Amino acid sequence: MVYNKLLKEKGAIRLTFLPFAVPHITQAEIDEVVDTLRSGWLTTGPKTKRFEREFAERIGAPYGLAVNSATAAMHLALDAIGLQAGDEVIVPVYTFTATAEVVIYFRARPVFVDVDPVTCNLDPARLEERITDRTRAIMVVHIAGLPAEMDAIQSIAKSHNLPVIEDAAHAFPAQYRGRMIGTIGDLTAFSFYATKTLSTGEGGMLTTANPVYAERAAIMALHGISHDAWKRYSAGGSWYYEVLQAGYKYNMTDIAAAIGLHQLARSDCLLERRREIAQRYTEAFSRWSELETPPNPAHVEHAWHLYMLRLRPEQLTITRDEFIQALTKANIGSSVHFIPLHLHPFYRDTYRLVAEDFPAALHAYRRAVSLPLYPGMTDEDVEDVIAAVEQIIGVHKI
Numbered sequence: 067m068v069y070n071k072l073l074k075e076k077g078a079i080r081l082t083f084l085p086f087a088v089p090h091i092t093q094a095e096i097d098e099v100v101d102t103l104r105s106g107w108l109t110t111g112p113k114t115k116r117f118e119r120e121f122a123e124r125i126g127a128p129y130g131l132a133v134n135s136a137t138a139a140m141h142l143a144l145d146a147i148g149l150q151a152g153d154e155v156i157v158p159v160y161t162f163t164a165t166a167e168v169v170i171y172f173r174a175r176p177v178f179v180d181v182d183p184v185t186c187n188l189d190p191a192r193l194e195e196r197i198t199d200r201t202r203a204i205m206v207v208h209i210a211g212l213p214a215e216m217d218a219i220q221s222i223a224k225s226h227n228l229p230v231i232e233d234a235a236h237a238f239p240a241q242y243r244g245r246m247i248g249t250i251g252d253l254t255a256f257s258f259y260a261t262k263t264l265s266t267g268e269g270g271m272l273t274t275a276n277p278v279y280a281e282r283a284a285i286m287a288l289h290g291i292s293h294d295a296w297k298r299y300s301a302g303g304s305w306y307y308e309v310l311q312a313g314y315k316y317n318m319t320d321i322a323a324a325i326g327l328h329q330l331a332r333s334d335c336l337l338e339r340r341r342e343i344a345q346r347y348t349e350a351f352s353r354w355s356e357l358e359t360p361p362n363p364a365h366v367e368h369a370w371h372l373y374m375l376r377l378r379p380e381q382l383t384i385t386r387d388e389f390i391q392a393l394t395k396a397n398i399g400s401s402v403h404f405i406p407l408h409l410h411p412f413y414r415d416t417y418r419l420v421a422e423d424f425p426a427a428l429h430a431y432r433r434a435v436s437l438p439l440y441p442g443m444t445d446e447d448v449e450d451v452i453a454a455v456e457q458i459i460g461v462h463k464i
Contacts, residue, residue: 079395079396079397079454080396080397080398080450080454081397082397083397083398083399084397084398084399084438084443084447084450084451085399085438086261086399086400086401086436086438087260087261087399087438087439087440088440088442089260089261089265089267089440090265090329090332090336090440090441090442091325092328092332094328094331095324095325095328095329098113098324098325098327098328099321099324099325101324102320102321102324103321105320107320108319108320108321109317109319109320110132110288110317110318110319110320111320112320113320113323113324113327114132114317114318114319114320114322114323116323116327117132117318117323117326117327117330118130118131118132118271120327120330121256121271121273121326121330122273124239124330124333125238125239125246125247125248125249125273126246126248126249127246127248127249127254127273127274127275128274128275128277128280129273129274129275129276129277129279129280130271130272130273131271131272131273131280131283131284131287132269132270132271132317132318132322132323132326133269133270133271133272133287133316133317133318134268134269134270134316134317134318134319134322135164135257135259135268135269135270135316136164136233136234136235136255136256136257136258136259136270137164137167137168137255137270138270138287138314138316139255139256139270139271139272139316140164140165140168140205140231140233140255141168141171141314141316142272142282142283142286142287142314142316143231143253143254143255143272143274143279143283144168144169144171144172144174144203144231145172145282145283145286146253146274146276146278146279146282146283146286147202147203147229147231147252147253147279148202149169149172149174149202149203150172150174150202151172151173151174152173152174152175152200153172153174153175153200153201153202154174154175154176154177154198154200154201154202155169155174155175155176155177155201155202155203155204155205156177156179156188156193156196156197156201156203156204156205157169157176157177157178157179157205157407158178158179158180158181158187158188158205158206158207158427159178159179159180159181159406159407159408159424159427160180160181160186160207160209160404160406160407160424160426160427160430160431161207161209161233161404161407162235162404163407163410164233164235165205165207165233166178166407166413169205174202175200175417176407176413176417177196177198177201178196178407178408178413178417178419178423178424179192179193179196180192180424180425180426180427181209181424181426181427181430182215182426183426183429183430184361185209185212185214185215185361186209186210186212186374186427186430187206187207187208187209187212187213187214187215188206188207188214188219189426190215190218190219190222193219193222194222197222197226197228201226201228202228202229203228203229203230203231204219204222204223204228204229204230204231205231205232205233206219206230206231206232206233206251207232207233207235207236208232208233208234208236208237208240208247208369209236209372209374209403209404210236210360210368210369210370210371210372210373210374210403210436211236211237211240211263211368211369211370211371211372212237212240212360212361212362212366212368212369213237213240213241213242213247213366213367213368214242216230216242216243216250216251217243220250220251229251229252229253230250230251230252231251231252231253231254231255232247232248232250232251232253232254232255233255234247234248234254234255234256234257235255235256235257235259235262235270236257236262236263236369236371236372237256237369237371238256238262238263238264238333238369239263239264239333239334239337239367239369240366240367240368240369241366241367242365242366242367243365243366247369248273249273249275252274252276252279253272253273253274253276253279253283254272254273254274255270255271255272256270256271256272256273257269257270258270258271258322258326258329261371261440262371263333263336263337263340263369263370263371264326264329264330264333264336265325265326265329266318266322266323266325266326266329267322267325268322269318269322269323269326270318285310285311285313286311286313286314286316287313287314287316287317288313288314288315288316288317289309289313289314289315290309290310290311290312290313290314291307291308291309291310291313292307292308292309292310335441336441337369337370339441340369340370340371340439340440340441341368341370343370343373343439343443343448344360344362344368344370344373344439346448346452347359347373347375347437347439347448347451347452348360348362350452350455350456351375351452351455354456354459354463355378355381356377356378356381356382356459356463357375357376357377357378357455357459358375358376358377358378358433359375360373360374360375370439371439372403372436372439373436373437373438373439374403374434374435374436375434375435375436375437375455376430376433376434376435377389377433377435378433379432379433381463381464382459382462382463382464383462383463383464384458384462386402386432386433386434386435389435389458389462390402390435392454392458393435393454393455393458396454396457396458397454398437398438398450398451398454398455399438400435400436400437400438401435401436402431402434402435402436403434403436404431405431406424406427406428406431408420408421408423408424408427409421409428409431437451437455438451
Protein backbone atom coordinates (compact mmCIF):
# COMPACT_ATOMS: atom_id res chain seq x y z
CA MET A 67 0.00 0.00 0.00
CA VAL A 68 1.62 3.26 -1.11
CA TYR A 69 1.40 6.81 0.09
CA ASN A 70 -0.71 9.06 -2.04
CA LYS A 71 -0.08 12.79 -1.92
CA LEU A 72 -2.82 13.56 0.57
CA LEU A 73 -1.78 10.78 2.93
CA LYS A 74 1.83 11.92 2.82
CA GLU A 75 0.84 15.43 3.78
CA LYS A 76 -1.05 14.03 6.76
CA GLY A 77 1.92 11.95 7.86
CA ALA A 78 0.25 8.60 7.24
CA ILE A 79 2.19 5.34 7.03
CA ARG A 80 2.08 2.26 4.84
CA LEU A 81 -0.67 -0.17 5.70
CA THR A 82 1.64 -3.18 5.15
CA PHE A 83 5.17 -3.78 6.37
CA LEU A 84 7.97 -3.45 3.80
CA PRO A 85 10.64 -6.04 4.65
CA PHE A 86 14.28 -5.03 4.73
CA ALA A 87 15.26 -7.72 2.21
CA VAL A 88 13.46 -10.30 0.06
CA PRO A 89 15.18 -12.71 -2.38
CA HIS A 90 14.22 -12.36 -6.04
CA ILE A 91 12.99 -15.80 -7.06
CA THR A 92 11.29 -16.52 -10.40
CA GLN A 93 9.62 -19.53 -11.95
CA ALA A 94 12.92 -20.38 -13.64
CA GLU A 95 14.59 -21.08 -10.28
CA ILE A 96 11.60 -23.10 -9.11
CA ASP A 97 11.57 -25.20 -12.27
CA GLU A 98 15.32 -25.84 -12.02
CA VAL A 99 15.00 -26.97 -8.42
CA VAL A 100 12.14 -29.29 -9.34
CA ASP A 101 14.25 -30.70 -12.17
CA THR A 102 17.06 -31.30 -9.66
CA LEU A 103 14.75 -33.09 -7.25
CA ARG A 104 13.51 -35.32 -10.03
CA SER A 105 17.04 -36.04 -11.22
CA GLY A 106 17.87 -37.84 -8.00
CA TRP A 107 21.13 -35.92 -7.61
CA LEU A 108 20.56 -33.61 -4.65
CA THR A 109 24.03 -33.05 -3.26
CA THR A 110 27.17 -31.91 -5.10
CA GLY A 111 26.84 -32.97 -8.71
CA PRO A 112 26.68 -31.73 -12.30
CA LYS A 113 24.72 -28.54 -11.57
CA THR A 114 27.17 -27.49 -8.89
CA LYS A 115 30.05 -28.02 -11.30
CA ARG A 116 28.21 -26.05 -14.00
CA PHE A 117 27.54 -23.23 -11.52
CA GLU A 118 31.23 -23.12 -10.62
CA ARG A 119 32.25 -22.85 -14.26
CA GLU A 120 29.66 -20.23 -15.20
CA PHE A 121 30.35 -18.08 -12.13
CA ALA A 122 34.10 -18.15 -12.75
CA GLU A 123 33.53 -17.25 -16.40
CA ARG A 124 31.20 -14.40 -15.41
CA ILE A 125 33.86 -12.67 -13.35
CA GLY A 126 36.88 -13.84 -15.35
CA ALA A 127 38.49 -16.02 -12.67
CA PRO A 128 40.40 -19.16 -13.70
CA TYR A 129 39.02 -21.22 -10.80
CA GLY A 130 35.75 -21.24 -8.87
CA LEU A 131 34.76 -23.54 -6.02
CA ALA A 132 31.12 -23.59 -4.86
CA VAL A 133 30.73 -24.05 -1.11
CA ASN A 134 28.01 -23.72 1.50
CA SER A 135 28.85 -20.20 2.70
CA ALA A 136 31.28 -17.31 2.36
CA THR A 137 32.53 -18.25 5.82
CA ALA A 138 33.53 -21.64 4.44
CA ALA A 139 35.21 -19.96 1.47
CA MET A 140 37.26 -17.70 3.75
CA HIS A 141 38.23 -20.64 5.96
CA LEU A 142 39.40 -22.56 2.90
CA ALA A 143 41.31 -19.50 1.66
CA LEU A 144 43.25 -19.26 4.92
CA ASP A 145 43.91 -22.98 4.85
CA ALA A 146 45.19 -22.70 1.28
CA ILE A 147 47.81 -20.12 2.22
CA GLY A 148 48.98 -22.31 5.11
CA LEU A 149 47.86 -20.22 8.09
CA GLN A 150 49.23 -21.61 11.36
CA ALA A 151 48.61 -21.15 15.06
CA GLY A 152 50.28 -17.97 16.30
CA ASP A 153 50.14 -16.23 12.91
CA GLU A 154 48.42 -12.86 12.48
CA VAL A 155 45.93 -11.76 9.85
CA ILE A 156 44.98 -8.14 9.22
CA VAL A 157 41.17 -7.71 9.44
CA PRO A 158 39.15 -4.48 9.11
CA VAL A 159 37.20 -3.98 12.34
CA TYR A 160 34.05 -2.85 10.51
CA THR A 161 32.72 -6.19 9.31
CA PHE A 162 30.64 -9.23 10.21
CA THR A 163 32.16 -11.67 12.66
CA ALA A 164 32.82 -14.33 9.99
CA THR A 165 35.76 -12.34 8.61
CA ALA A 166 37.60 -12.61 11.91
CA GLU A 167 36.28 -15.89 13.29
CA VAL A 168 37.84 -17.92 10.47
CA VAL A 169 41.24 -16.63 11.58
CA ILE A 170 40.55 -17.90 15.08
CA TYR A 171 39.72 -21.38 13.74
CA PHE A 172 43.48 -21.75 13.19
CA ARG A 173 44.34 -20.40 16.66
CA ALA A 174 45.79 -17.43 14.82
CA ARG A 175 45.15 -13.80 15.78
CA PRO A 176 43.02 -11.26 13.90
CA VAL A 177 44.73 -7.88 14.03
CA PHE A 178 42.10 -5.21 13.60
CA VAL A 179 42.51 -2.08 11.50
CA ASP A 180 40.27 0.97 11.44
CA VAL A 181 38.40 1.94 8.30
CA ASP A 182 38.11 4.91 6.01
CA PRO A 183 35.51 7.23 7.59
CA VAL A 184 33.74 7.78 4.25
CA THR A 185 33.73 4.32 2.65
CA CYS A 186 33.87 2.16 5.81
CA ASN A 187 36.34 -0.05 3.94
CA LEU A 188 39.82 -0.92 5.19
CA ASP A 189 41.89 2.27 5.32
CA PRO A 190 45.20 1.71 3.47
CA ALA A 191 46.75 4.58 5.42
CA ARG A 192 46.31 2.60 8.64
CA LEU A 193 47.30 -0.76 7.21
CA GLU A 194 51.10 -0.80 7.19
CA GLU A 195 51.43 0.18 10.85
CA ARG A 196 49.59 -3.01 11.84
CA ILE A 197 51.87 -5.36 9.89
CA THR A 198 54.42 -7.32 11.95
CA ASP A 199 56.79 -10.18 11.30
CA ARG A 200 53.94 -12.52 12.32
CA THR A 201 51.49 -11.15 9.73
CA ARG A 202 50.53 -13.88 7.26
CA ALA A 203 47.74 -12.30 5.20
CA ILE A 204 45.54 -9.24 4.69
CA MET A 205 41.77 -9.63 4.68
CA VAL A 206 39.82 -7.01 2.73
CA VAL A 207 36.06 -6.44 3.03
CA HIS A 208 34.03 -4.63 0.37
CA ILE A 209 31.36 -3.13 2.58
CA ALA A 210 27.85 -2.89 1.11
CA GLY A 211 29.24 -3.85 -2.31
CA LEU A 212 31.61 -0.86 -2.58
CA PRO A 213 35.08 -2.08 -3.58
CA ALA A 214 37.93 -1.16 -1.27
CA GLU A 215 40.97 0.72 -2.57
CA MET A 216 42.68 -2.35 -3.95
CA ASP A 217 45.59 -0.63 -5.70
CA ALA A 218 46.92 0.81 -2.46
CA ILE A 219 46.19 -2.36 -0.50
CA GLN A 220 47.81 -4.60 -3.11
CA SER A 221 50.88 -2.37 -3.23
CA ILE A 222 51.37 -2.63 0.53
CA ALA A 223 50.72 -6.38 0.46
CA LYS A 224 53.24 -6.90 -2.33
CA SER A 225 55.92 -4.91 -0.50
CA HIS A 226 55.55 -7.27 2.46
CA ASN A 227 55.03 -10.43 0.36
CA LEU A 228 51.58 -11.00 1.84
CA PRO A 229 48.59 -12.63 0.14
CA VAL A 230 45.34 -10.65 -0.04
CA ILE A 231 42.09 -12.45 0.72
CA GLU A 232 38.91 -10.61 -0.20
CA ASP A 233 35.70 -10.97 1.77
CA ALA A 234 33.40 -10.16 -1.14
CA ALA A 235 30.23 -11.35 0.59
CA HIS A 236 28.59 -8.07 -0.52
CA ALA A 237 30.47 -7.52 -3.74
CA PHE A 238 29.03 -9.50 -6.64
CA PRO A 239 29.04 -8.17 -9.33
CA ALA A 240 31.25 -5.22 -8.34
CA GLN A 241 34.23 -3.84 -10.26
CA TYR A 242 37.33 -1.90 -9.27
CA ARG A 243 38.96 0.15 -12.04
CA GLY A 244 37.41 -2.10 -14.67
CA ARG A 245 38.39 -5.37 -12.98
CA MET A 246 35.79 -7.68 -11.48
CA ILE A 247 35.99 -8.28 -7.77
CA GLY A 248 37.08 -11.89 -7.53
CA THR A 249 40.01 -11.44 -9.90
CA ILE A 250 42.20 -8.98 -7.97
CA GLY A 251 43.25 -10.53 -4.66
CA ASP A 252 44.89 -13.91 -4.27
CA LEU A 253 41.65 -15.52 -3.13
CA THR A 254 38.12 -14.14 -2.96
CA ALA A 255 35.09 -15.35 -0.99
CA PHE A 256 31.53 -14.59 -2.16
CA SER A 257 28.27 -15.10 -0.29
CA PHE A 258 24.99 -16.33 -1.74
CA TYR A 259 22.99 -15.91 1.47
CA ALA A 260 19.25 -15.17 1.15
CA THR A 261 19.71 -11.37 1.23
CA LYS A 262 22.62 -11.15 -1.22
CA THR A 263 22.64 -9.86 -4.81
CA LEU A 264 22.90 -13.47 -5.99
CA SER A 265 21.15 -15.86 -3.63
CA THR A 266 21.05 -19.63 -3.29
CA GLY A 267 19.53 -19.48 0.22
CA GLU A 268 22.81 -20.50 1.80
CA GLY A 269 25.98 -20.80 -0.23
CA GLY A 270 29.20 -19.22 -1.36
CA MET A 271 32.04 -19.33 -3.88
CA LEU A 272 35.81 -19.18 -3.61
CA THR A 273 37.68 -17.84 -6.64
CA THR A 274 41.39 -17.69 -7.38
CA ALA A 275 43.89 -17.65 -10.21
CA ASN A 276 46.32 -19.86 -8.30
CA PRO A 277 46.05 -23.56 -9.28
CA VAL A 278 47.75 -24.72 -6.08
CA TYR A 279 45.27 -22.82 -3.92
CA ALA A 280 42.37 -24.07 -6.05
CA GLU A 281 43.43 -27.71 -5.76
CA ARG A 282 43.98 -27.50 -2.01
CA ALA A 283 40.60 -25.80 -1.43
CA ALA A 284 38.75 -28.36 -3.57
CA ILE A 285 40.22 -31.23 -1.56
CA MET A 286 39.67 -29.61 1.85
CA ALA A 287 36.08 -28.60 1.04
CA LEU A 288 35.02 -32.27 0.97
CA HIS A 289 36.66 -34.06 3.91
CA GLY A 290 40.14 -33.92 2.41
CA ILE A 291 39.13 -36.61 -0.07
CA SER A 292 40.97 -36.88 -3.37
CA HIS A 293 39.72 -34.46 -6.00
CA ASP A 294 36.53 -35.18 -7.96
CA ALA A 295 35.33 -37.65 -5.33
CA TRP A 296 31.79 -36.38 -6.09
CA LYS A 297 31.94 -38.42 -9.31
CA ARG A 298 32.15 -41.75 -7.49
CA TYR A 299 28.37 -42.26 -7.70
CA SER A 300 28.18 -41.51 -11.43
CA ALA A 301 28.60 -43.97 -14.31
CA GLY A 302 32.15 -42.82 -14.90
CA GLY A 303 33.17 -42.79 -11.26
CA SER A 304 34.80 -45.26 -8.92
CA TRP A 305 34.03 -46.37 -5.39
CA TYR A 306 37.68 -45.93 -4.45
CA TYR A 307 38.88 -42.69 -2.88
CA GLU A 308 41.70 -41.54 -0.64
CA VAL A 309 41.66 -39.18 2.30
CA LEU A 310 44.60 -36.88 1.71
CA GLN A 311 44.03 -34.41 4.56
CA ALA A 312 41.74 -33.90 7.56
CA GLY A 313 39.30 -31.68 5.68
CA TYR A 314 35.89 -30.09 6.16
CA LYS A 315 32.30 -30.51 4.94
CA TYR A 316 31.79 -27.35 2.90
CA ASN A 317 30.39 -28.56 -0.42
CA MET A 318 27.39 -26.91 -2.13
CA THR A 319 24.35 -28.97 -3.09
CA ASP A 320 22.88 -29.21 -6.58
CA ILE A 321 19.62 -27.84 -5.16
CA ALA A 322 21.38 -24.61 -4.19
CA ALA A 323 23.33 -24.51 -7.46
CA ALA A 324 20.06 -24.88 -9.40
CA ILE A 325 18.88 -21.59 -7.89
CA GLY A 326 22.27 -19.97 -8.43
CA LEU A 327 22.40 -20.76 -12.13
CA HIS A 328 19.34 -18.63 -12.85
CA GLN A 329 20.30 -15.91 -10.40
CA LEU A 330 23.63 -15.71 -12.21
CA ALA A 331 21.95 -15.51 -15.62
CA ARG A 332 19.87 -12.53 -14.40
CA SER A 333 22.69 -10.84 -12.49
CA ASP A 334 22.98 -7.85 -14.84
CA CYS A 335 19.26 -7.14 -14.58
CA LEU A 336 19.30 -7.59 -10.81
CA LEU A 337 22.21 -5.17 -10.48
CA GLU A 338 20.53 -2.62 -12.73
CA ARG A 339 17.41 -2.58 -10.56
CA ARG A 340 19.49 -2.21 -7.40
CA ARG A 341 21.36 0.65 -9.05
CA GLU A 342 18.10 2.39 -9.98
CA ILE A 343 16.82 2.20 -6.42
CA ALA A 344 20.12 3.43 -4.97
CA GLN A 345 20.17 6.37 -7.39
CA ARG A 346 16.62 7.34 -6.45
CA TYR A 347 17.49 7.22 -2.76
CA THR A 348 20.59 9.33 -3.26
CA GLU A 349 18.72 11.84 -5.37
CA ALA A 350 16.14 12.28 -2.60
CA PHE A 351 18.38 12.17 0.47
CA SER A 352 21.11 14.41 -0.93
CA ARG A 353 18.74 17.33 -0.38
CA TRP A 354 18.92 16.87 3.37
CA SER A 355 22.00 18.14 5.22
CA GLU A 356 20.99 15.90 8.12
CA LEU A 357 21.74 12.82 6.03
CA GLU A 358 24.94 11.43 4.49
CA THR A 359 24.42 9.28 1.41
CA PRO A 360 26.72 6.34 0.55
CA PRO A 361 29.84 7.09 -1.52
CA ASN A 362 29.92 5.91 -5.12
CA PRO A 363 33.26 6.93 -6.67
CA ALA A 364 33.62 6.92 -10.45
CA HIS A 365 36.46 4.37 -10.54
CA VAL A 366 34.31 1.54 -9.10
CA GLU A 367 31.14 -0.31 -10.02
CA HIS A 368 29.15 -0.62 -6.80
CA ALA A 369 27.22 -3.89 -6.31
CA TRP A 370 24.63 -2.13 -4.12
CA HIS A 371 24.07 -5.05 -1.81
CA LEU A 372 23.23 -2.47 0.86
CA TYR A 373 22.18 1.16 0.92
CA MET A 374 23.92 2.39 4.07
CA LEU A 375 22.50 5.79 4.92
CA ARG A 376 24.19 7.72 7.72
CA LEU A 377 22.60 10.29 10.00
CA ARG A 378 24.26 13.48 11.18
CA PRO A 379 23.09 13.32 14.81
CA GLU A 380 24.37 16.79 15.66
CA GLN A 381 21.64 18.12 13.37
CA LEU A 382 18.85 15.97 14.79
CA THR A 383 16.83 15.60 17.98
CA ILE A 384 16.62 11.84 17.44
CA THR A 385 19.20 9.11 17.85
CA ARG A 386 19.97 6.44 15.27
CA ASP A 387 18.13 3.83 17.33
CA GLU A 388 15.10 6.09 17.68
CA PHE A 389 15.22 6.73 13.93
CA ILE A 390 15.03 2.96 13.29
CA GLN A 391 12.11 2.69 15.71
CA ALA A 392 10.33 5.45 13.82
CA LEU A 393 10.92 3.64 10.52
CA THR A 394 9.46 0.47 11.99
CA LYS A 395 6.37 2.37 13.14
CA ALA A 396 6.08 3.63 9.56
CA ASN A 397 6.09 -0.01 8.40
CA ILE A 398 9.56 0.25 6.84
CA GLY A 399 12.10 -2.48 7.60
CA SER A 400 15.74 -1.54 8.16
CA SER A 401 18.95 -2.86 9.68
CA VAL A 402 22.43 -1.78 10.81
CA HIS A 403 25.68 -2.85 9.11
CA PHE A 404 27.77 -3.43 11.09
CA ILE A 405 28.41 -3.47 14.80
CA PRO A 406 32.24 -3.17 14.72
CA LEU A 407 33.92 -6.30 16.01
CA HIS A 408 35.72 -4.60 18.88
CA LEU A 409 32.35 -3.73 20.46
CA HIS A 410 31.28 -7.39 20.74
CA PRO A 411 32.06 -9.02 24.11
CA PHE A 412 34.12 -11.86 22.65
CA TYR A 413 36.55 -9.68 20.69
CA ARG A 414 36.52 -6.85 23.24
CA ASP A 415 37.41 -9.12 26.13
CA THR A 416 39.71 -11.57 24.31
CA TYR A 417 41.89 -8.84 22.79
CA ARG A 418 41.40 -6.20 25.52
CA LEU A 419 39.86 -3.58 23.26
CA VAL A 420 37.83 -0.48 24.07
CA ALA A 421 35.32 1.37 21.89
CA GLU A 422 37.62 4.32 21.19
CA ASP A 423 40.40 2.12 19.78
CA PHE A 424 38.83 2.43 16.32
CA PRO A 425 37.18 5.87 16.14
CA ALA A 426 36.23 5.84 12.44
CA ALA A 427 34.41 2.53 12.72
CA LEU A 428 32.73 3.60 15.95
CA HIS A 429 31.51 6.89 14.49
CA ALA A 430 30.20 5.24 11.33
CA TYR A 431 28.37 2.54 13.26
CA ARG A 432 26.60 4.98 15.55
CA ARG A 433 25.14 6.79 12.53
CA ALA A 434 24.43 3.92 10.12
CA VAL A 435 21.03 2.70 8.92
CA SER A 436 20.62 0.23 6.05
CA LEU A 437 17.43 0.83 4.05
CA PRO A 438 15.46 -1.72 1.99
CA LEU A 439 17.16 -2.38 -1.34
CA TYR A 440 16.21 -5.39 -3.47
CA PRO A 441 15.04 -5.94 -7.05
CA GLY A 442 11.51 -6.92 -6.10
CA MET A 443 10.77 -3.48 -4.67
CA THR A 444 8.30 -1.50 -6.74
CA ASP A 445 8.75 2.19 -7.49
CA GLU A 446 5.95 2.82 -5.00
CA ASP A 447 7.85 0.88 -2.32
CA VAL A 448 10.90 3.03 -2.94
CA GLU A 449 8.85 6.21 -2.65
CA ASP A 450 7.35 4.93 0.61
CA VAL A 451 10.84 4.53 2.06
CA ILE A 452 11.82 8.01 0.94
CA ALA A 453 8.63 9.54 2.32
CA ALA A 454 9.08 7.83 5.68
CA VAL A 455 12.72 8.93 6.01
CA GLU A 456 11.93 12.49 4.98
CA GLN A 457 8.96 12.68 7.35
CA ILE A 458 11.07 11.51 10.31
CA ILE A 459 13.94 13.86 9.49
CA GLY A 460 11.56 16.76 8.88
CA VAL A 461 10.05 16.34 12.34
CA HIS A 462 13.35 15.85 14.16
CA LYS A 463 15.79 18.21 12.44
CA ILE A 464 17.22 20.99 14.56
